[in-house]
Amino acid sequence: MSKILIRGAKVLGGEPQDVLIDGEVIETVGTGLFADGAEVVEADGKVLLPGLVDLHTHLREPGREDSETVLTGTRAAASGGYTAVFAMANTFPVADTAGVVEQVYRLGQEHGYCDVQPIGAVTVGLEGKKLAELGAMHESAAGVTVFSDDGKCVDDAVIMRRALEYVKAFGGVVAQHAQEPRLTEGAQMNEGVVSAELGLGGWPAVAEESIIARDVLLAEHVGSRVHICHLSTAGSVEIVRWAKSRGIDVTAEVTPHHLLLTDEMVRTYNPVYKVNPPLRTERDVMALREALADGTIDIVATDHAPHPHEDKDCEWAAAAMGMVGLETALSVVQQTMVETGLLDWAGVADRMSVKPARIGRAAGHGRPVSAGEPANLTLVDTAYRGAVDPAGFASRSRNTPYEGRELPGRVTHTWLRGKATLVDGKLA
Numbered sequence: 001m002s003k004i005l006i007r008g009a010k011v012l013g014g015e016p017q018d019v020l021i022d023g024e025v026i027e028t029v030g031t032g033l034f035a036d037g038a039e040v041v042e043a044d045g046k047v048l049l050p051g052l053v054d055l056h057t058h059l060r061e062p063g064r065e066d067s068e069t070v071l072t073g074t075r076a077a078a079s080g081g082y083t084a085v086f087a088m089a090n091t092f093p094v095a096d097t098a099g100v101v102e103q104v105y106r107l108g109q110e111h112g113y114c115d116v117q118p119i120g121a122v123t124v125g126l127e128g129k130k131l132a133e134l135g136a137m138h139e140s141a142a143g144v145t146v147f148s149d150d151g152k153c154v155d156d157a158v159i160m161r162r163a164l165e166y167v168k169a170f171g172g173v174v175a176q177h178a179q180e181p182r183l184t185e186g187a188q189m190n191e192g193v194v195s196a197e198l199g200l201g202g203w204p205a206v207a208e209e210s211i212i213a214r215d216v217l218l219a220e221h222v223g224s225r226v227h228i229c230h231l232s233t234a235g236s237v238e239i240v241r242w243a244k245s246r247g248i249d250v251t252a253e254v255t256p257h258h259l260l261l262t263d264e265m266v267r268t269y270n271p272v273y274k275v276n277p278p279l280r281t282e283r284d285v286m287a288l289r290e291a292l293a294d295g296t297i298d299i300v301a302t303d304h305a306p307h308p309h310e311d312k313d314c315e316w317a318a319a320a321m322g323m324v325g326l327e328t329a330l331s332v333v334q335q336t337m338v339e340t341g342l343l344d345w346a347g348v349a350d351r352m353s354v355k356p357a358r359i360g361r362a363a364g365h366g367r368p369v370s371a372g373e374p375a376n377l378t379l380v381d382t383a384y385r386g387a388v389d390p391a392g393f394a395s396r397s398r399n400t401p402y403e404g405r406e407l408p409g410r411v412t413h414t415w416l417r418g419k420a421t422l423v424d425g426k427l428a
Helices: 070-079 098-111 134-139 157-168 193-198 205-222 234-245 256-260 263-268 282-294 329-338 345-360
Strands: 003-011 016-022 025-030 039-042 047-050 052-057 082-087 115-118 173-176 225-228 250-254 377-387 406-416 419-423
Touching (some): 047 345, 052 329, 070 098, 082 377, 098 115, 134 157, 193 263, 205 234, 234 282, 256 329
Parallel strands (some): 003 047, 052 082, 173 225, 225 250
C-alpha cells in the first residue's frame, strides 16, 4: 500500500498542516509528519478540501457520446476537484430502468476518474405520464437514491405526489426541474427588460417559483424529501426559506453560472449563454449568493451540460441550452463567494462536498479531513489567476461561457480513495 504525504496544506483554509495518506485512508493529520518512503506533495499553503461532489452532472452516455462519455466527463470532474458525480437520467435510452442505471454505474466503475452515481428518471421516458421503475432502480446494483426528470419538469401534481410517496419508503429524494411548461412555451431567455429590448420570448420567474411552491407543499403533505434543481430567482429563494422555516424537508442547489452571469450577457446573442433555467438579473444573482451563504440554498451543483460544437455554433433560437461547468465550478465559487467574504473555505467544503454527499447519500464522500477517513481529497492553488482556455478541457465539449475570462484558483491534485487522479494539474 502506497503512502502519500501532503506537506503544508491549509486544511479547509486553516493553518498549514501535513496529511499522511496510507492506501485508501487518511492515516494522520498534524505538523512535522514524516513517513519513510512516502511520496511527498509540497502543498506550499494550498487549500486542501474533501473531494467535491456534484449532485447534477450530465455525462450523456449512453446515446450522446458525441457530447460526453463517462470517461471524458469524469476526467473533467477530476480536473475540477470532484471525486463523485451524480449522472442525470436524460440519456438515450433514458435511465428509467434498472438495466440502464446499472450500465451507467458499471461504466463509472470501469472507466471513471471519480465515483459515478446514476440518477434515475421519475417517469418513463421523461414523459411525465407514468412513474418509472423507481423501486427496481433503487434495488439494483446502482442503488439509486436520487430521481429526476431534469431537462423536463414533473408538472403533473398527481405524478409528483406519487413519486414523493414512493421514494419515501426507502429514503430517496425527488430532484425537481422547476419549470411550468405552459408559462415557458417559446421562451428563449429571462423575461424582463433585456428580453423586451431584444424581442426574445421571455421566461418568467413565476414559471419556476410556482412549481417550487407546489412541490414543497406536496413534500410537506407526504412527509417526503424534495430537492430543487438549479434554483435561479430571488422569489424561489424566499419560497425555499419559508418552507424550511416550516420544517419541510426541502433542499436546493444553485449553479456557478447563476452566481456570476446575468441576462445582460444575452445582448451578445452568443448561444454559449443560452441555458435552462435562463440567466437572470443582477438582483437575482445577489439573492442567490446571499442564500447560499446563509444556508437557504444548500449546495452548489454544476448542471454540467456538454454539447457538440454544431449545437452551439448556430443562431440563438436554434441553439441547445446548457454549458459545461465541472472544470470551472470551484473557480467561480472562489470569485463569487470566497473573495466577496460570503463564505470561507470551510463553507465551500460544506456546500460543494459535505451537503451534496449527504443529500445524495454518497458513502465515503464529503467526509472530514481527519484520521481514519477515506482519502477523497482535492488540493487547490487559491493564489492562481488565469484566463479560461477551453482547448485544455478534459471534457469532450467546449461550450463554456468563461472562455478568455480570468478566474481565480486552480485544482492541482485530486485523490480518489488515496489514488491520484490529477497531479500538478494534469490527469494521472
